[in-house]
Amino acid sequence: MTRVIHTGDTHVGYQQYNVPDRRDDFLGAFRQVVRDAIADDADAVVHAGDLFHDRRPALADIMGTLSVLEELSEADIPFLAVVGNHEAKRDAQWLDLYESLGLATRLGDEPTVIGDTAFYGLDFVPRSQRDDLDYDFAPHDADSAALVTHGLFQPFDYGDWDAAEILTESSVTFDALLLGDNHDPGKQQVEDAWVTYCGSTERASASEREDRGYNIVTFDDEVRITRRGLDTREFVFVDVDLGPEEGVERVRSRVGQHDLEEAVVIVSISGDGDPVTPASVESFALDQGALVARVTDHREITAEERETEISFADPDDAVTERVRDLGLSEAAHDIDETIRASKVADANVKDEVERHVRELLSDDSAALAADAEAAASDSASDTDATASASGDDTDGAPVNEADGTDSESQASVEEFL
Numbered sequence: 001m002t003r004v005i006h007t008g009d010t011h012v013g014y015q016q017y018n019v020p021d022r023r024d025d026f027l028g029a030f031r032q033v034v035r036d037a038i039a040d041d042a043d044a045v046v047h048a049g050d051l052f053h054d055r056r057p058a059l060a061d062i063m064g065t066l067s068v069l070e071e072l073s074e075a076d077i078p079f080l081a082v083v084g085n086h087e088a089k090r091d092a093q094w095l096d097l098y099e100s101l102g103l104a105t106r107l108g109d110e111p112t113v114i115g116d117t118a119f120y121g122l123d124f125v126p127r128s129q130r131d132d133l134d135y136d137f138a139p140h141d142a143d144s145a146a147l148v149t150h151g152l153f154q155p156f157d158y159g160d161w162d163a164a165e166i167l168t169e170s171s172v173t174f175d176a177l178l179l180g181d182n183h184d185p186g187k188q189q190v191e192d193a194w195v196t197y198c199g200s201t202e203r204a205s206a207s208e209r210e211d212r213g214y215n216i217v218t219f220d221d222e223v224r225i226t227r228r229g230l231d232t233r234e235f236v237f238v239d240v241d242l243g244p245e246e247g248v249e250r251v252r253s254r255v256g257q258h259d260l261e262e263a264v265v266i267v268s269i270s271g272d273g274d275p276v277t278p279a280s281v282e283s284f285a286l287d288q289g290a291l292v293a294r295v296t297d298h299r300e301i302t303a304e305e306r307e308t309e310i311s312f313a314d315p316d317d318a319v320t321e322r323v324r325d326l327g328l329s330e331a332a333h334d335i336d337e338t339i340r341a342s343k344v345a346d347a348n349v350k351d352e353v354e355r356h357v358r359e360l361l362s363d364d365s366a367a368l369a370a371d372a373e374a375a376a377s378d379s380a381s382d383t384d385a386t387a388s389a390s391g392d393d394t395d396g397a398p399v400n401e402a403d404g405t406d407s408e409s410q411a412s413v414e415e416f417l
């Protein structure tokens with residue numbers, strides 16, 4: 001029997017809301033997972049990517065992570081990991097640094113056997129490069145096998161990479177896929193294997209409302225997956241649906257019903273009523289001891305936009321839907337994914353798009369490359385403009401504004417390609 005903790009999407013170094021306490025929270029959650037593993041005497045901690053929020057973590061984040069890994073190492077518990085999309089560097093990875101210090105094992109196509117289970121790894125692979133994957137893994141003679149990887153997989157929501165395909169095409173029969181990238185935990189049975197997301201360990205976005213935690217995965221005659229919660233930063237979600245003639249007093253009274261001490265307070269206003277200045281609600285929450293307060297007034301939109309919003313829980317989904325309707329080429333979709341979706345950290349977007357465009361160009365004939373080179377000098381400025389526009393989108397710009405911006409940048413990207 002082998003019993004491991006499956007965690008991921010730790011996002012160390014993320015200074016959410018620009019508050020230093022939040023940066024500490026992300027590292028603190030990682031420390032909790034590791035201390036649980038030690039207290040439980042787990043056979044290993046398996047990390048499914050996005051240990052760091054950014055490919056350029058600060059020295060404090062690198063050192064903090066080092067100290068957590070040292071605790072684990074002193075308890076003789078291996079740390080097995082893959083590289084996620086947020087932290088991926090071009091050549092050597094942060095994980096290689098920890099591996100060189102004897103604090104981590106970077107999983108790959110050779111088995112790492114813990115107890116009677118063989119663990120393999122596949123780092124995040126951009127969509128444009130997935131067709132080249134052969135899923136060729138070295139054989140093992142353990143009783144069970146698991147693949148640890150990072151990406152958005154079908155059959156889970158937003159999946160763009162098919163878990164069934166990996167399971168059928170791999171040279172090794174896996175009993176489980178231990179996944180990272182989707183911050184919502186979940187498990188499903190696919191092709192006689194368990195496919196599971198562990199979820200993030202701190203809320204990396206206000207859309208992550210459910211309690212955070214990690215998986216405990218036991219490999220025996222069968223695979224068993226259970227969850228354990230983490231004691232994370234308190235988030236207070238207040239959804240206020242205002243009636244006619246209701247206003248800021250009503251919002252404040254609803255917010256005031258909660259214990260806000262040291263909490264992140266997320267207020268969402270809908271319905272009718274009087275105008276509400278977000279700052280007046282935010283300062284009220286801060287006076288009540290909140291660490292951070294954010295107010296979104298969903299009434300500041302026209303009826304037409306409201307129609308769009310009603311059909312999507314998240315504005316990002318609405319944009320994704322519209323982009324799909326544009327009927328872009330696969331290459332344009334890949335670039336759009338890089339620029340707009342949250343899969344690549346904002347700081348990495350420009351590099352990633354440049355790399356991608358270079359790749360596309362190297363695939364084409366020299367003549368086309370020459371044409372494109374001229375266009376590329378134009379597109380360099382487009383890339384900047386689009387990247388900063390996408391930053392605004394993720395901060396919650398109204399749906400139609402986001403869509404308009406993206407349509408424009410899409411048009412220029414498509415023209416170029």
Ligand SMILES: [Mn+2]
Binds near residue numbers: 182
């Ligand atoms: Mn992540």
